[in-house]
Amino acid sequence: MATGDVALGNAEPTPGTKDDLSARKPVINDFSIQVATVNGSGSQSANSVLLRSIFGMGIPVSGKNLFPSNIAGLPTWYTIRASKDGYVARKKEIDIVVAMNGETAKEDILSLPAGAVAIYETSLDLQQYRSDVVCYPVPFDKLTAAVCPEAKLRKLVKNMIYVGVVAKIISLDMKAVETALRRQFAKKQKAADLNWAAVEAGYNYAAESLPKQDPFVLERMHATEGKIIIDGNAAAALGALFAGVTVVTWYPITPSSSVVEQLIDYLKRYRVEPDGKATFAVVQAEDELAAVGMVLGAGWAGARSMTATSGPGISLMAEFAGLGYFAELPGVIFDIQRVGPSTGLPTRTAQSDLLSIAYLSHGDTKHVMLLPGSVKECYEFAIAAFDLTERLQTPVFVVSDLDLGMNNWMSEPFEYPEKPLDRGKVLNAEDLTRLDGFARYKDVDGDAIPYRTLPGTDHPKASYFTRGSGHNEKALYTERPDDYQNLMERLNRKFETARTLVPHPIVVQDGKSKIGIIAFGTSDFAVIEGRDQLRKEYGVETDYLRVRAFPFTREVHDFVASHDRVYIVEQNRDAQLLSLLKLDLPAEDIVKLRSIRHFNGLPMDALSLTDEFVLQEGI
Template structure:
């Protein structure tokens, strides 16, 4: 708990300090391209395998090799897995940033550094451990060119010894990491062992941090959000995937390609899908719409700059009513922005993407499990409502590793929406593509290739009447736009409902969404424990907003809308949707630094706005 953290922090470095067990953040500072990713995964997995809740966040540069990168592992017995603002244990491997990294630590933290860096002179309120990596690596790795990579596994061993991480778990994690390469696994384990042995013989434990076995991760999995989204899309029955590489979405499709090759090739060796790398995002969404129009379950994955390019086609999808799914793995904009940092900065622009009156359905996953489950929701909604559905993930969720319960097999059947077959047309004689037959705003469509003389209709982005004929008549245009709006209203009852936590005694509400969730659940505890502030919480899972959102705002005096952008984008959308007299209840807490939202920042800001 945060209150105890503060007390312990003051005690650290002094005699008789308390042990801090299963509650710490470890930061590894390295150089991009040095191979530290494997070492960090092994460290993360070792702690996970010991049953301790853990999360790993990679703060990396937009660069192939040479620029600084940081990896933060948080282990927390209470299950808090948001980014922790304070670093407790620094592994300083990067000469370039070492000094700044050390200077930014709070008193009491521990630093493990490469001996030649000589960091121990910098401060006297930290615990320092030095390791002669170059001396240790030579005997375990005779091949000089591999040493740069293997060196990183040495710190895993040292950290394991200092924090009391079970070496059997380290070995298991290394063998999993290098599953197909036994030689590499042996070499890396030898390096970890060398680090462990060095720490045992030459270092004296002085910091208070320990990892001890727990039972909180049994049966759980570790996966990143993009892989979860890929899996979800495969089980949602996607058949056409088009894409243009862009960070942080590329790994979604690359992982999907692997899964589809493994599990979606028929007995005849033929693919039950088509995946095409397009020439740009304009073509990617065009192909999605062409395929969706012709009846495929089609999708693309992209990030902000791609979304901007897709704007014109998004309007066509909205107005000509063509289904498709777009995964938006949000990164920091505007413009190229911070391509390797996380954000919720596309909420407003995506909600109304394109010119004219447009409104799009957005689903907002907060976890890898929801990346998986919302894939089926997204495809079903897209075909049900004959429109684009955007799944608003972000870099933090998409590219970082998260613990999760195993995913549940989708129980919702694949819903292809209102599609008329040849037999239907034989019965009906004819149909009007854009007529609201059922009162829900949704018309019936036919797929190209339907063998019936009355099946064809003319799909167009120009003004049209119910029969899809060109029309500039004001009444046709108005009626059509009202009907499309009715679809959006209908969608309110079909999109995923928010997660609402009410205490029954709070006058304050918090509304958040996506990955902000993890900071919020921790912050609510901090607010209660440190300030006596009780809050209710609503986690949005979709746009348009459902009934629960309006009710939640009505029930609270003040509602803090927490989000990871500058302009309070979701708050702006809420303002458009709620009764005017409720607008003044909304308060914004917004962060735009590109780092995953941490609890402490929210707690500080909210308590201060509450006058505490």
């Protein structure tokens, strides 16, 4: 079944006849292709070649891998969306399906909208199920055998046949395909040649045997020049690299593992000195408790330290997060969100860790979160997170998700950081001589951020006692009521300082509309497209604010205050962003908030937003 419909329950074929299909206007650079395969079949390279070929033709494109939590043998779908308007949200309707998985092929074709296209192995005989879908049967096995004498490679090479078939059908530039393919197999000439032969075989078969009956075509554009393609986890890893990270700990967990795996590659390449010694340490820890413990120990001793995890890891890190908050320790934690609760759907996306991170750990605790909404922000916020955590002396969470982290996205190239590293308030031996000592937890500057020293500072007054139990300004143990209360109030003031330092929201406001939309992270893609739909189809103008951090900055309050109704759009069941806003906003503004939620494990699409918006607005 096509995943566009899996969770939405509308797998009923739309009635229609093939005659309606003829004489349709061409649909140029605005459609989606879904490849239905089995995981472990090696289709990733083929899909990547398709994506990059379209990118190479200058057409805005995005790809999404919808995969099971399994090594091999279960259904997987890869969706590629070409969009002349630059929309990169998931498109609910599939226009072209490549049904390579016999197990799901029938459902895959049944769930297509009328007028769509199905490409499939001839022997599956799928045309019997739909008369309103353009069917292109292809003898994949026969074509594969002809170009690939080696039987054990056929499973992989077969994927490139569909690349060739699709290329012909949608007028994909074969030069762009070859460039993408040679790039994919850059270091393997033989593999490149074999796969290219398969692409050509598919192309030639389509040219000879499959006359064009559908309207979907590509035409060259110039919208991708200078742009890069990268996944959010690699972007976060690059951010950490250029933030000068020195201690990295992790416990493998989908979908965060590739943050550290890709970071290790970068570190080995760019952070080993000429004598072969490393300016970094990476430790695969025994669990997430140890991973975050190491991060805070390293941060305490002066390192720029980080770990990457996902929901279950966040739960395990709770106790240490409280220690980090209370004892004021730096450390960066990347959370690549997946669907919870519990094990949940480990390979599906969600924005449902927001509330648990905001107040992670027992007692009065709250944490700084950065909320990237693009791969570029994954990079930039990674850098910002290291500066903020050392400036604020508290753990900082970078909250991304599977959709952003594990999928490839187009982006402007990343910029080199302009500011030097901010290592925060650290006193050295000379400072201590000048000041004749220091009080670790004293608010000297009025910003509620105290000064610290690092172990190894060569001064008899450098040391202090770090603890998660009650402590006074001099870091001595205390259970005195006023000491505790003063400390907790200072930590609260420090959170107010954080409010002035975190990334500001992106606001699109013309001053005329009375309806606002607030979203964060990957909901952005659906909101951008949804606002255009509302304007074009319903004549409704909306303003938009994308939150990029917690605590919320002043602009968020102002935005809500200046609108009559504000829709909070997010990918979780419990309206977590809305709940956090409620705790922050004055009573008269809370009543303005409305909720639009999407939580089926698939990335949010624009229609889910606009349909719900229209319903609630009573349009």
